[in-house]
Amino acid sequence: MRALARERPERLDEADLMRRLTEGDLSALGTIYDRYAEDVRLFVVRATGRRDVADDVTHDAFVALVEASKRYDPEHAVRAFVIGIAGKLVLRRRRRAAVAFRVLGELRDRLVTRHDRTPEVEADEDQQLERYRRALARLSDAKRLTVVMADLEGLTGPEIARALDLPVGTVWTRLHHARRALRDAVLGGET
Amino acid sequence: MSCRMEPLVAAHRDGRLAAGEAESLERHVRACRSCRDLRRDMGRLEQVGRRAFELPEPSRLDRRRGRLEVLRAAAAARPTATPRSARGVWLAAAAAAAMSVVLGVELATDRIASSPPPQRLDVGLAPSLPILEAVRVQVLPGERADYAREVAFDRGLRVERLRLWDGSVDVAVDALRADQRFIVVTTDAEVEVRGTRFSVRAEAGALHGVSVREGRVEVRRGDQHRRLSAGDAWQPRRETTTSEGTLPDRVPRDRMTRGSVPADEANVAVAPVGKVAPPTRPDPPPASAAFAAAMAELEAGNYGEAGDSLQRFVAGHADDPRAEDAAFLVIVAMLRAGRHAEAAVAARAYLGRFPHGARRAEASAIANRREKTAPRATE
Numbered sequence: 001m002r003a004l005a006r007e008r009p010e011r012l013d014e015a016d017l018m019r020r021l022t023e024g025d026l027s028a029l030g031t032i033y034d035r036y037a038e039d040v041r042l043f044v045v046r047a048t049g050r051r052d053v054a055d056d057v058t059h060d061a062f063v064a065l066v067e068a069s070k071r072y073d074p075e076h077a078v079r080a081f082v083i084g085i086a087g088k089l090v091l092r093r094r095r096r097a098a099v100a101f102r103v104l105g106e107l108r109d110r111l112v113t114r115h116d117r118t119p120e121v122e123a124d125e126d127q128q129l130e131r132y133r134r135a136l137a138r139l140s141d142a143k144r145l146t147v148v149m150a151d152l153e154g155l156t157g158p159e160i161a162r163a164l165d166l167p168v169g170t171v172w173t174r175l176h177h178a179r180r181a182l183r184d185a186v187l188g189g190e191t
Numbered sequence: 192m193s194c195r196m197e198p199l200v201a202a203h204r205d206g207r208l209a210a211g212e213a214e215s216l217e218r219h220v221r222a223c224r225s226c227r228d229l230r231r232d233m234g235r236l237e238q239v240g241r242r243a244f245e246l247p248e249p250s251r252l253d254r255r256r257g258r259l260e261v262l263r264a265a266a267a268a269r270p271t272a273t274p275r276s277a278r279g280v281w282l283a284a285a286a287a288a289a290m291s292v293v294l295g296v297e298l299a300t301d302r303i304a305s306s307p308p309p310q311r312l313d314v315g316l317a318p319s320l321p322i323l324e325a326v327r328v329q330v331l332p333g334e335r336a337d338y339a340r341e342v343a344f345d346r347g348l349r350v351e352r353l354r355l356w357d358g359s360v361d362v363a364v365d366a367l368r369a370d371q372r373f374i375v376v377t378t379d380a381e382v383e384v385r386g387t388r389f390s391v392r393a394e395a396g397a398l399h400g401v402s403v404r405e406g407r408v409e410v411r412r413g414d415q416h417r418r419l420s421a422g423d424a425w426q427p428r429r430e431t432t433t434s435e436g437t438l439p440d441r442v443p444r445d446r447m448t449r450g451s452v453p454a455d456e457a458n459v460a461v462a463p464v465g466k467v468a469p470p471t472r473p474d475p476p477p478a479s480a481a482f483a484a485a486m487a488e489l490e491a492g493n494y495g496e497a498g499d500s501l502q503r504f505v506a507g508h509a510d511d512p513r514a515e516d517a518a519f520l521v522i523v524a525m526l527r528a529g530r531h532a533e534a535a536v537a538a539r540a541y542l543g544r545f546p547h548g549a550r551r552a553e554a555s556a557i558a559n560r561r562e563k564t565a566p567r568a569t570e
Contacts, residue, residue, distance in 0.1 A: 026262050026265055026266055026512075027515075027545055027546075027547040027548060028547070029261065029262060029265055030258055030261075030262055030547050030548070030549060031547045033257075033258050033261055033262075034258065034547075037254070037257060037258070038246075038248075038249070041246060041249075042244070042246055045244045045246055046240070046243075046244045049244070051246065054246070055257065058257070059257065059260055059261055059264070062261040062265070063261055063264045063265050063268060066265045066268065067268075125242075128239055129239060129242060129243045132236070132239045132240055132243045133243050133244075136240070136243070148240075150205070151233075151236065151237045151240060152237065152240045152241055156205070156206065157205055157207070172202075172205070172207075175201070175205070176198070176201060179201065179233065179236070182236055182240075183229075183232050183233075183236060186236060186239060187232050187235060187236065
């Protein structure tokens with residue numbers, strides 16, 4: 001145990017937070033929220049393409065964490081665990097109200113404006129960002145969520161599999177197809 | 192696919208290759224342009240993807256508001272054992288900051304004969320909107336409750352309904368904004384709250400009494416209206432047992448929110464009385480009463496007494512969900528009473544007890560300010 005503490009003090013700290021949460025200590029939830037709320041919000045925006053649902057899903061994910069904390073495995077990262085909950089909520093919202101992604105025209109409105117580049121560079125980069133967003137929007141919900149979790153949020157395959165209740169082989173398959181589609185769409189003309 | 196090794200490039204990136212396999216792949220990639228391009232493109236795609244969606248940094252206020260909403264919702268959704276055997280249903284409500292007070296109690300047009308099925312709050316999944324931050328719902332230790340909270344937009348208003356089937360909940364409602372409504376719904380009635388401190392009790396799903404501790408309350412039933420002030424109460428009086436039969440047996444559930452019972456169908460009558468003692472559970476839980484008394488002192492401007500009462504509340508109800516609020520309010524009360532040294536002590540006590548508390552920043556500032564100014568005071 002001591003050796004483990006030296007190697008992964010933060011993980012132990014997180015495990016302690018989750019243990020306290022299962023015992024009903026909501027101050028632990030506040031600490032976890034402070035650490036990861038912004039990560040979860042950004043994940044939801046990436047996974048849905050919508051900023052307007054980010055706060056709601058983030059809220060729901062952290063409230064659901066109280067109940068889900070009973071299933072938490074102390075060997076794994078809390079960040080991945082919460083993002084997994086948010087991912088399930090995104091899928092559920094998608095199934096329930098068909099709201100997860102409104103493509104193309106809406107996405108264009110959400111382009112991030114950057115002012116620190118020359119117009120030519122800005123145009124090239126914005127086109128690339130636009131292609132990425134469009135390509136991501138065209139993926140199925142399952143593939144989009146998987147590739148966002150893996151490539152943008154840094155979750156491992158086993159973490160994604162646990163979060164989405166999938167065999168890890170399914171995760172690798174989805175990742176393979178999603179990455180190939182993104183590469184063809186975003187960088188296809190350059191390679 | 193131009194190279195049969197390309198799947199291994201992704202596998203290597205995902206950490207799926209053993210050390211020996213990785214070294215072998217590295218040697219291959221150095222010699223294979225296709226695999227080199229693939230690896231480069233995967234890196235570029237991740238960079239593009241991370242830039243494709245950006246969020247503005249939320250303000251400190253937004254962050255705190257989000258945090259508080261989560262904590263309140265989580266406190267309201269704490270798991271409880273909820274057998275549906277108890278017949279009595281009562282709701283005790285205590286508000287932290289009572290302002291203008293309007294309570295509308297509208298009994299539904301018809302009684303719903305069939306009770307809804309037992310239902311638990313599906314934390315995090317059912318609500319599509321955040322619950323109202325001005326409303327805090329708690330199941331007190333030793334109590335039980337079978338309820339659900341839901342929020343919806345209705346004609347431009349954000350309406351939260353707490354559907355209570357069985358048990359006891361403690362509700363604190365701060366003053367709601369003009370575009371917010373909070374309604375407690377039982378099988379036969381609904382109680383709309385604007386911000387007050389009051390107790391509502393129900394039995395077997397039926398509204399059974401209202402008593403007001405602060406502000407004013409308006410009870411509406413049919414064409415009867417009665418306003419109750421602090422200290423007043425009313426309770427429905429059962430006129431005859433046979434009159435129970437005058438109410439329809441079954442109505443659609445969505446009619447619960449409309450209209451009121453005509454006087455000639457009513458089986459209850461509004462009767463102003465000085466004190467109402469509901470038959471089985473007349474008083475709120477001791478913790479709620481203690482908290483309410485302390486808040487009353489605070490709102491009355493008796494800051495010294497309020498601080499002392501709140502300190503006793505914290506000491507006596509350490510496990511109560513309001514303990515953190517009370518601990519912080521001790522600081523506020525002491526400051527307002529001009530007892531700055533005691534406020535600093537209370538701030539340090541708050542930080543020691545709730546190191547991750549929602550008000551730790553304010554408490555730290557007060558504690559540190561006093562520490563800095565204390566030496567000057569002694570000079």
